[in-house]
Amino acid sequence: MTLKILTHELLSPLTHGFFTRSGGASSGIFQGLNGGFGSSDQKESVAINRSRVAEALRVPPDRLISVHQVHSPDVVTVKAPHEGTPPRADAMVTAVPGLALTILTADCQPVLFADHDAGVVGAAHAGWKGALGGVLDATIEAMLALGADRARIVAVIGPSISQRNYEVGPDFMDSFIAEDPDSARFFAQGHGDRLQFDLTGFGLHRLRQAGVAAADWTRHCTYADPDLFYSYRRSVHRAEADYGRLMSCIRL
Incomplete structure (x- = not known):
């Protein structure tokens, strides 16, 4: 099976992709292109999967740069491949050609950024905690430090869990309301006291509030399509x- 890679016009012509699970070497519950060494999948299979992604991006496997994601607002500025253990963070930025910033997700938002004119790119892992904590804003600030212009930055949210499949409790909403009462608009009533949270709507709101030139979501729900996407x-x-x-x- 060949790789199925989603791209977006806002990021073109830069080399980029939201990779689906198609075309991978993993089997069983991991069937497909599992990129997570943190999973219990066979390490050899994950290494093969990552090498296939690197080949698709036209970079050596050691230029596929990841971080140890911890649902934080922390951003790493990447100038060369990491030596040793990847840093604990949830976003990366770079102005160095040939380094493929790589985010891992399974319902959370993968967000890719670019300032085409400045030659600066970014990638962020934005679950509810990271998005609320400011990881998207922090990624933009780190890009500005490399010479990007807020008014030129574009951002695209890849496959993520959709509102109809993201059921949460009332205490969850309280965390958002405490920061901004207007955040209630990202919650819809579900069954009983359950609520449905619009994660990507909240992500787009934070990006647009930060003043980027354009922001979009690919409109793919990870939960709803088991053939194409993993979902926690x-x-x-x-x-x-x-x-x-x-x-x-x-x-770049």
Whole structure:
């Protein structure tokens, strides 16, 4: 099976992609292109998957740069491949050609950024905690420090869990309301006291509030399409032991 890679016109002609699970070497519950060494998948399979992604991006495997994601607002400025253990952070920026910034997700938002004129790109992992904590804003600030212009930055949210499949409790909403009462608009009533959270709507709001030139979502729901996407929440509902990680990448 060949790789199926989603791209977006806002990021073109830069080499980038929101990789689906198609075309990978993993099997079982990880069937497909699992990019997560943090999963319980066979390490050899993950290495093969990552090498296929690197080949698609036209970079050596050691130029596929990742971080140890921890749902933080922390951003790393990448100037060369990491030596040793990847830093704990949830976003990266670079102005160095040939480095493919790579985010792993399985429902959370993978967000790719670019200032085409300045030659600066970024990638962020933005789950609810990271988005609320400011990881998208912090990524933009780190890009500005490399010479990007806020009014030229474009951002695209890749496959993420959609509102209809993201059920949360009332305490969850309280965290958002405490920061901004207007955040109530990102919640819809569900069954009983359950609510449906619009993660990508919130992400787009934060990006536009930050003043970027343009922001969009690919409109793909990870939960709803098991053939194309891994989903942490779907794996929980199916009582599966683990789940794969999707790769989203961008390079100059």
